[in-house]
Amino acid sequence: MELTLWTYEGPPHVGAMRIATAMKDVHYVLHAPQGDTYADLLFTMIERLPDRPPVTYTTFEARDLGGDTAEIFKNAVAEAYDRFQPRAILVGASCTAELIQDDPGGLGRALGLPIPVVPLELPAYQRKENWGTAETFYQIVRAFAGANAPEAGTERPPRPADKRASCNILGATALGFRHRDDVREISGLLRRMGVEINVTAPLGARPADIARLGEADFNVVLYPETAGLAATWLERTFRQPSTKTVPIGVGATREFIDEVLELAGLDSARLPDDELTRLPWFSRSVDSTYLTGKRVFVFGDATHVAAAARVAQHELGFSVVGLGTYTREYAREVRAVAEELGLEALITDDYLEVEATIKELQPELVLGTQMERHIAKRLGISCAVISAPVHVQDFPARYSPQMGFEGANVLFDDWVHPLMMGLEEHLLGMFREDFEFNDHSVPSHLANAGSVQSAPDLEQQMVTSPAAGETAISGVWSLEAEEELRKIPFFVRGKARRNTEKFAAMNHVDVITVETLYDAKAHFGR
Amino acid sequence: MTGTALASPSVACAVDKEAPVLRERGQREVFCGLTGIIWLHRKIQDAFFLVVGSRTCAHLIQSAAGVMIFAEPRFATAIMGEKDLAGLTDANEELDRAVEKLLARRPDIKLLFLVGSCPSEVIKLDLSRAAERLSATHAPDVRVLNYSGSGIETTFTQGEDACLAAMVPTFPAEPADSEKSLMVVGTLPDVVEDQFRRLFDELGIESMQFLPPRHSTEPPTVGKNTRFLLAQPFLAETARALEERGAERIAAPFPFGAEGTTSWLRAAANEWQVSRERFAAVTETKRRRAELSLERYRDRLNGQRIFFFPDSQLEIPMARFLSRELGMELIEVGTPYLHRHHLADELSMLPETVVLSEGQDVERQLDRCRSAKPDLVVCGLGLANPLETEGLATKWSIELLFTPTHGYEQAGDLAELFARPLRRREKLRV
Ligand code: SF4
Numbered sequence: 001m002e003l004t005l006w007t008y009e010g011p012p013h014v015g016a017m018r019i020a021t022a023m024k025d026v027h028y029v030l031h032a033p034q035g036d037t038y039a040d041l042l043f044t045m046i047e048r049l050p051d052r053p054p055v056t057y058t059t060f061e062a063r064d065l066g067g068d069t070a071e072i073f074k075n076a077v078a079e080a081y082d083r084f085q086p087r088a089i090l091v092g093a094s095c096t097a098e099l100i101q102d103d104p105g106g107l108g109r110a111l112g113l114p115i116p117v118v119p120l121e122l123p124a125y126q127r128k129e130n131w132g133t134a135e136t137f138y139q140i141v142r143a144f145a146g147a148n149a150p151e152a153g154t155e156r157p158p159r160p161a162d163k164r165a166s167c168n169i170l171g172a173t174a175l176g177f178r179h180r181d182d183v184r185e186i187s188g189l190l191r192r193m194g195v196e197i198n199v200t201a202p203l204g205a206r207p208a209d210i211a212r213l214g215e216a217d218f219n220v221v222l223y224p225e226t227a228g229l230a231a232t233w234l235e236r237t238f239r240q241p242s243t244k245t246v247p248i249g250v251g252a253t254r255e256f257i258d259e260v261l262e263l264a265g266l267d268s269a270r271l272p273d274d275e276l277t278r279l280p281w282f283s284r285s286v287d288s289t290y291l292t293g294k295r296v297f298v299f300g301d302a303t304h305v306a307a308a309a310r311v312a313q314h315e316l317g318f319s320v321v322g323l324g325t326y327t328r329e330y331a332r333e334v335r336a337v338a339e340e341l342g343l344e345a346l347i348t349d350d351y352l353e354v355e356a357t358i359k360e361l362q363p364e365l366v367l368g369t370q371m372e373r374h375i376a377k378r379l380g381i382s383c384a385v386i387s388a389p390v391h392v393q394d395f396p397a398r399y400s401p402q403m404g405f406e407g408a409n410v411l412f413d414d415w416v417h418p419l420m421m422g423l424e425e426h427l428l429g430m431f432r433e434d435f436e437f438n439d440h441s442v443p444s445h446l447a448n449a450g451s452v453q454s455a456p457d458l459e460q461q462m463v464t465s466p467a468a469g470e471t472a473i474s475g476v477w478s479l480e481a482e483e484e485l486r487k488i489p490f491f492v493r494g495k496a497r498r499n500t501e502k503f504a505a506m507n508h509v510d511v512i513t514v515e516t517l518y519d520a521k522a523h524f525g526r
Numbered sequence: 527m528t529g530t531a532l533a534s535p536s537v538a539c540a541v542d543k544e545a546p547v548l549r550e551r552g553q554r555e556v557f558c559g560l561t562g563i564i565w566l567h568r569k570i571q572d573a574f575f576l577v578v579g580s581r582t583c584a585h586l587i588q589s590a591a592g593v594m595i596f597a598e599p600r601f602a603t604a605i606m607g608e609k610d611l612a613g614l615t616d617a618n619e620e621l622d623r624a625v626e627k628l629l630a631r632r633p634d635i636k637l638l639f640l641v642g643s644c645p646s647e648v649i650k651l652d653l654s655r656a657a658e659r660l661s662a663t664h665a666p667d668v669r670v671l672n673y674s675g676s677g678i679e680t681t682f683t684q685g686e687d688a689c690l691a692a693m694v695p696t697f698p699a700e701p702a703d704s705e706k707s708l709m710v711v712g713t714l715p716d717v718v719e720d721q722f723r724r725l726f727d728e729l730g731i732e733s734m735q736f737l738p739p740r741h742s743t744e745p746p747t748v749g750k751n752t753r754f755l756l757a758q759p760f761l762a763e764t765a766r767a768l769e770e771r772g773a774e775r776i777a778a779p780f781p782f783g784a785e786g787t788t789s790w791l792r793a794a795a796n797e798w799q800v801s802r803e804r805f806a807a808v809t810e811t812k813r814r815r816a817e818l819s820l821e822r823y824r825d826r827l828n829g830q831r832i833f834f835f836p837d838s839q840l841e842i843p844m845a846r847f848l849s850r851e852l853g854m855e856l857i858e859v860g861t862p863y864l865h866r867h868h869l870a871d872e873l874s875m876l877p878e879t880v881v882l883s884e885g886q887d888v889e890r891q892l893d894r895c896r897s898a899k900p901d902l903v904v905c906g907l908g909l910a911n912p913l914e915t916e917g918l919a920t921k922w923s924i925e926l927l928f929t930p931t932h933g934y935e936q937a938g939d940l941a942e943l944f945a946r947p948l949r950r951r952e953k954l955r956v
Contacts, residue, residue, distance in 0.1 A: 001578075001604045001605065001606055001607065001610050001617070001620035001621060001623070001624050002604070002605045002607065003602055003603075003604055003605075003624045003627055003628060004584050004602060004603045004604075004605050005598070005599060005601075005602050006584075006588055007581060007584045007585055007588060007603075007605075009581075010581065010582070010585040010589075011580065011581040011582040011585060013582075014585065033558065033644045033676070033677035033678045034554040034555075034556050034557075034558060034677045034681060035556075035557055035558025035559075035560060035561075035582075035583075035586055035644070035676075035677030036558075036582055036586070036677065037553075037554070037555050037556065037557070037908060038557055038558075038561075038585075038586045038589055038590055038907075038908070039585075039589075040555070040907075040908030040909075041589060041590075041906075041907040041908045042589060044907065044908055044909070044910065044911040044912055045907050045908075045910075045911065046589075048911060049911070050911065050912065050915035051912055051915065052908065052909070052912045056553060057553055058553070059552075059553050059554045059677075060678065061678050061679075062647070062676075062678040062679050065648070065678070076553070079889075083889060094582055095580035095581070095582050095644070095645050096580070096582075096644035096645055096648055096677075096678070099611070099645060099648045099649060100648060123608075124580060124581065124582070125580065125606060125607050125608045125610075125611060126607070126608055128581065
């Protein structure tokens, strides 16, 4: 039993819903109690999709349990077919129905519908949403593309000289973090490079499109979490190679372009220049100097964390002081990135552990999910969201990709915007006692004052909160030292307090004086 | 969905003298009782809700809460894994460990609810025994109770009913010779509680209490001399538990709108034999003020046709309020369950032409709704935007539970909830 306040991922059948909802002409019949229909609101309220997800729930009740829940399931499938006329039906069970073992796959097939019925076995007590997404997509790809698979061992015939190179774009789903905009951005990039797009899936694809996947020369895998499994199978079955780089950030986008050129057998002369990216210049412009070494903590799904850590460190000149992921399936990749940066990755889906780590590290910026946004808000730390789980705000009205060159521009804006502007930060530091520079001050360009309001309570929390799992640190603050500490801007004060206390403990200082404060400052640097 | 036998909805009007009801069984598009935790955990300030369930349950509460709450929530889920399913003894040990961990983190908790879910019920994990065991371990600091919020047993607001019903047996008995006292039952916003307390006070009903209490350490007393008024229409089990302890229900419509609030107060006043004059003196100005606040919305809502999908069980009192006080025309009033006894007064106030439906087959109901083309649809969060896309104006029913709506001073706010979607559509030129 796992004690959970907030979860990063839903159950695996929500992953299946993300695939079904992304696609067209597919319907999902889920054996589940009525409460599970809450999942509809993820799509209709959070993503603001205009249609209900194509999902029928059996909504069996306790009184049905002794009777024939299997019959309820069969009727639900039959009625869903009649009403929605899909080209394929996915069938499966949520956590509760898994326990009553009605075998949705067998029941669905027994109906003898004139369309394929794809059974989904998503073990709800072992797996989670992202796994369910990947597994569902894989099952659909196998079911529809599988029919057109060449005999095992057949080499892929070379592409005719008069035929343009083509690819599939794989991985975008409903409820994905900026998936729709990423697809648009990368599709544009590929077309400008002269690569044809055979099928984009699952987002927008029909079962008939899935059947054509094998026709492309290679696959572009945007989100390994959702498309990795299917891409591996396609590689094995159709000898279709796939891209390995996720094009988030300028460097990664350039690498991705090289990869695509290679896979498409294209001449590098046709490489589009970086005409669209402003990030490199913005990062080099003098006003960005103040970004140097800003302490950043990164947390989210593996794909976005790995990319964000590199962008933060190398393209914005921040200093990544911690990173981690809740995607255990891709822990290895995140660990490798952490190692590159001389860090140890935090692999956990325990929100409290992430919170404790952020408190411990006292970063100046958190790049995380909506969960970390809440943690950061409580701690008065700036934050930008880089990954699912999502919130209604993560579906902005404007075009806002994360990938490609325009995506890099978005990253620059979204990550730099929540921070104090450079000169403003200096003024705050110099004139702490200005009556208008109180701890409620937020960056002047952020009209909404709410976000940093809890800052004064912050130190209190950091020192006393039992949630932080920290040991009480020695050293009593003298009145003067406390006052001096208060002159330090709130966004670095937590760090200063912690360093000073650590320093005091190290040196067996009982009473922290102003001198101790500056000794610690000299010892640790900023 | 339940086959041809049940495919055609039955209309039981011929036999029933009472209003005809369309009964349907198909896909229900309603949350389960776990949802109640979202408001209950804020109301009882020293209580904590531990759902014993699956990742789905955790995800439901988190998603239904919409935005995550700034303060640390007083609820959590003990997510069962494969190991827990395999052996029940393990599950109990695991649960004890989870509770241990939780209470260590939150020493301020005085009342812990173990909340059952579909999975915990299907594997027959006995949470009442677990609660007893844990109560013994953690007494006297923490009391542990249990109830079910599972979707196979409860819909949406029934979770609150189950929670309150679980508390009732723990309330101290009132002294046998005590005076008649009033208990108002059902979660109300603090501000509304205070208004009601003042009103009853002015009526001369001084001994009064609320269920749920704001602190578990100050529980109401209950006994033969307790008379209770339901503030919500979904509290069947709680009422039964109170009656088992000797309390008597005062039958009344629910305190929504000027008329509903007056009738509700009058039912209590009659029980206490408050004179007509005194009742008028206390309520008259407030009632008129409420009516005045409704006046502003009458033009907008009068004659507008409204369709209710079943959700919170508040549908019938809302329909009564909207039809009688604001002149709205009722097309279909759906409710997940129809508790005829508690709703008797409400039902008698509905127009005769009303179509009531109980249970749900969401696809068929959507068909009916589309063909009726109502001016306003009251529905759950999953349906609202899709219906808006189809051109129908909607109001989410969950808001009826998250907004102060009871009593005189909130009558106007309640009308506003229904008027705003219509006004907004008029206003928009995009
Ligand atoms: S319906 Fe059952 S399984 Fe689903 S969230 Fe509610 S209690 Fe959990």
